[in-house]
Amino acid sequence: MKQTALYKFLVVNLLLAACTPTSKERDPKVFRYNEASGISSLDPAFARVQSNIWAVGMLFNTLVELDSALQLKPGLAVRWDLSDDGLEYRFKLRSDVWFHRNPCFDAFPESRRLRASDVVFSLNRLKDPVLASPGIWIVRPIDSTWALGTDSVIVRLKEPFPPFLSTLANAYCGVVSQRAAELAGSEFGRQPVGSGPFAFKRWIPNEKMVLRRHPDYFETDAQGQSLPYLESVSIRFLPDRKSSFLALLQGQVDFISGLDPSYADELLDASGQLSARYRDPLVLLKAPYLNTEYLGFGLEALQGTPYANPEVRKAVGWSIDREALVRYLRRNVGIPARGGMLPNALEGSIPMGSGWQYDPEQAAEALRLAGYPGGVGLPPLVLHTGAEYLDIAEFVQSSAQRIGIPFEIEVMPSAALREGMANARFGFFRGSWIADYPESENYLALFYSPNYSPNGPNYTHFTDPSYDADYEALRGDLDRESRRARAQSMEARLLESAPVLPLWYDEVVRCTTPEWRGLTPDPLNRLDLRRVRWIRADVRKQEAPQTPSQSPRPSDSGR
Amino acid sequence: MWRYALKKLSEGVAIAFGLVTVVFFLFDVLPGDPARMMLGQREDSAQLEALRAKFGFDQPLWVRYTSYLNDLSPLSVYRVEGPRAWSADRQGGVVFFTSGNRVGVLKKPFLRFSYQQADRSVSSILASVFPNTALLALCSLVFAAIVGLGLGIVSALYPHTFLDRFLLFAGSVGMALPSFLSAILIAWIFGFLWHDWTGLPMSGNLRELDDYGEAWLFRPQNLILPAFTLGIRPLGVIAQLVRGNVLEVMGRDMVRTAHSKGLSPLRVLWAHALPNALTPVITAISGWFASMLAGAVFVETIFGWNGLGKEMVRALELLDLPVVMGAVLLIGLVFIVLQLCVDLLFAWLDPRIRDALRSG
Numbered sequence: 001m002k003q004t005a006l007y008k009f010l011v012v013n014l015l016l017a018a019c020t021p022t023s024k025e026r027d028p029k030v031f032r033y034n035e036a037s038g039i040s041s042l043d044p045a046f047a048r049v050q051s052n053i054w055a056v057g058m059l060f061n062t063l064v065e066l067d068s069a070l071q072l073k074p075g076l077a078v079r080w081d082l083s084d085d086g087l088e089y090r091f092k093l094r095s096d097v098w099f100h101r102n103p104c105f106d107a108f109p110e111s112r113r114l115r116a117s118d119v120v121f122s123l124n125r126l127k128d129p130v131l132a133s134p135g136i137w138i139v140r141p142i143d144s145t146w147a148l149g150t151d152s153v154i155v156r157l158k159e160p161f162p163p164f165l166s167t168l169a170n171a172y173c174g175v176v177s178q179r180a181a182e183l184a185g186s187e188f189g190r191q192p193v194g195s196g197p198f199a200f201k202r203w204i205p206n207e208k209m210v211l212r213r214h215p216d217y218f219e220t221d222a223q224g225q226s227l228p229y230l231e232s233v234s235i236r237f238l239p240d241r242k243s244s245f246l247a248l249l250q251g252q253v254d255f256i257s258g259l260d261p262s263y264a265d266e267l268l269d270a271s272g273q274l275s276a277r278y279r280d281p282l283v284l285l286k287a288p289y290l291n292t293e294y295l296g297f298g299l300e301a302l303q304g305t306p307y308a309n310p311e312v313r314k315a316v317g318w319s320i321d322r323e324a325l326v327r328y329l330r331r332n333v334g335i336p337a338r339g340g341m342l343p344n345a346l347e348g349s350i351p352m353g354s355g356w357q358y359d360p361e362q363a364a365e366a367l368r369l370a371g372y373p374g375g376v377g378l379p380p381l382v383l384h385t386g387a388e389y390l391d392i393a394e395f396v397q398s399s400a401q402r403i404g405i406p407f408e409i410e411v412m413p414s415a416a417l418r419e420g421m422a423n424a425r426f427g428f429f430r431g432s433w434i435a436d437y438p439e440s441e442n443y444l445a446l447f448y449s450p451n452y453s454p455n456g457p458n459y460t461h462f463t464d465p466s467y468d469a470d471y472e473a474l475r476g477d478l479d480r481e482s483r484r485a486r487a488q489s490m491e492a493r494l495l496e497s498a499p500v501l502p503l504w505y506d507e508v509v510r511c512t513t514p515e516w517r518g519l520t521p522d523p524l525n526r527l528d529l530r531r532v533r534w535i536r537a538d539v540r541k542q543e544a545p546q547t548p549s550q551s552p553r554p555s556d557s558g559r
Numbered sequence: 560m561w562r563y564a565l566k567k568l569s570e571g572v573a574i575a576f577g578l579v580t581v582v583f584f585l586f587d588v589l590p591g592d593p594a595r596m597m598l599g600q601r602e603d604s605a606q607l608e609a610l611r612a613k614f615g616f617d618q619p620l621w622v623r624y625t626s627y628l629n630d631l632s633p634l635s636v637y638r639v640e641g642p643r644a645w646s647a648d649r650q651g652g653v654v655f656f657t658s659g660n661r662v663g664v665l666k667k668p669f670l671r672f673s674y675q676q677a678d679r680s681v682s683s684i685l686a687s688v689f690p691n692t693a694l695l696a697l698c699s700l701v702f703a704a705i706v707g708l709g710l711g712i713v714s715a716l717y718p719h720t721f722l723d724r725f726l727l728f729a730g731s732v733g734m735a736l737p738s739f740l741s742a743i744l745i746a747w748i749f750g751f752l753w754h755d756w757t758g759l760p761m762s763g764n765l766r767e768l769d770d771y772g773e774a775w776l777f778r779p780q781n782l783i784l785p786a787f788t789l790g791i792r793p794l795g796v797i798a799q800l801v802r803g804n805v806l807e808v809m810g811r812d813m814v815r816t817a818h819s820k821g822l823s824p825l826r827v828l829w830a831h832a833l834p835n836a837l838t839p840v841i842t843a844i845s846g847w848f849a850s851m852l853a854g855a856v857f858v859e860t861i862f863g864w865n866g867l868g869k870e871m872v873r874a875l876e877l878l879d880l881p882v883v884m885g886a887v888l889l890i891g892l893v894f895i896v897l898q899l900c901v902d903l904l905f906a907w908l909d910p911r912i913r914d915a916l917r918s919g
Contacts, residue, residue: 132606205679
């Protein structure tokens, strides 16, 4: 009898729960998004991938920040000075910054205040070989760092490096509480204590993460209201991107980022705008992204083959109709690369139209001059790529084949592709470069000889002593105009040698619902929720519609 | 009987050892460098070397293999100092002898730490996701067994009719439909298109944290669609197995005798046909349970169910080998343990095996 009653109770409850529709009411104080690739650590020292960077960016502050126009602005440092020799930076810190509330401060409440020693500790720990942070490259230019009292930090470089301040805005440089980090040890990535606008609340790996508003956060808006406006950020970890898109349509998440092929055709029309059926419930936000998608030639692997000849490589480059590629395969998301390697948003880039272009006649002529008219005598060019770029690879294949170049595609897992690229095993591969910081130097480092992979990011193993000399001069050049001219001349040299064929400059794509304000994307694709807020429908009607942000060109940063 | 149990247990241990060996060497030949997957686009050789030394990738293959076996073994020998030395926090266990720079340790199998979530042990990762997958597999199997049994009996009672052919066809479709396709279709149809009517979500877990991180919410409705999807294939198999067995038993002399005694058809089915027809079905179901742990990969990924399959997909994408190896070994272990239990149960239940064992 008891058993029957228990069964009835269970069945009735199960059916009731199953038949209860999910609540359509939204809590305007909670912002929910899906992180398909998951988050592996909340320690700034491991802010390697975008998913980690976004979460770390909400939990920690950096000394300086880059605004949406990529201009430097104060972060934890209210001001900074650079010595005349370009070697010593002196940062004056804010005095009103508190770390998140945490039991580790109970015994020493004053240690909750952010001090210069925390900044020094945070930069020094990036160098720790036991920690093995992938962000160690940021502190390599640093000779020494020390605190001057509790509110000043001095960073001395080994040699002048103008982009240094921009690198300090990177998520790796998030300032951690020395006390919390030392107490947590290797667990710090799961118990982060920073001073950012949101504080860590709870994390169920692969399932959900919740960040809560930091009530003692130091920033306010123009009206003096404390930031952030949101009470909570709720992050889900649905690995399937199509499910993530459907969850957005159902109102289970408030925002998705990026364009996945599984829903691109459904979401966007041929012109790259929202399909008619989604124009009411959704808002599309686009902005230039400092990410160049390219095809690279492994020059060492190609030695002794006809592709060692730059003219043959250029013929491949001229055979690709980048406009058509972006229009048909990318739904107009991205800017066809009609310049060089540097995206148009960066200083030092060459003007659009003066770089790569679609010119099959010039391609055929280049082949003829190289001694391979109509591609006769050329061995197959094998493009190594991941499965997610197969359609792009096939487009390039048909382009090259049209001018007679035999072309093959080898699809491989991303781990194998990275391994092969790093060991210079491939003669031709697909790659992309996302700016670590918005400086031309960051892109041009891809062709600097001492950066030969696996010792650095020169995957093409491009060598040119005069290019190397220019690059070294560019790194230490404090004059903005001179840097711009030098970068342009280096770009021109790359066009001439064709170690890479840029395909398109990517764009940040975000999709949200019309109620949200403040989600404006920037060229570094950061997620800044400090000023994000929910606007009621009646208020919204009085406003102009939300427009995609335009990304201004960055001006000289840090000087 | 005890000798038989011991023999089966030693077979299980040998299979587990073989599995560890095969899995280790298979993952070793996988293309890609796990150290590189831990670094960003600014990787350099100094960072790579540091990581290789930290995780032992710089050691020869046989050293890495013996070291892995040592970690898995309950009785292990470790160095006291060095990069992979024993520590109570890391490998755990108790020291039972010390000799110079080495210690002998009695401990639980140590599955190491995740490469990508450096502060999480593989054991804790598996412990957090395995119960979810086991629950999903169990619910799917119960659903498949109940519905499959019913459909199989109906088919057998009305053989060669339209209903029988339709059920056969539907069962074949269910068996043939790959789970990644059925998962997408079911999530889209029931969780999205008909969501207002069904109230079923496309994704979620049985227990979910609220958006403020303060309370847990119990959501049994989140289990329905993934369990249904995972259960479709065994359902088809069980239905056809039941149909075939019931039809075969119904043709036996004992059933004819039962009919001639004047028993009602329902009584004949319930008392005589079903008990005989179900034995092979139960064997099949026990085998399916372990298969479903492995089969949950796509279903969990599509429905966002935080189980072993979803974790494996993540780990494979990032070349997080300790997690993948731990998950494969766990699934293998479940197979071995279930098989061992089935063998022993059969030996106990089946008089023919029991007598054979007694007679030596």
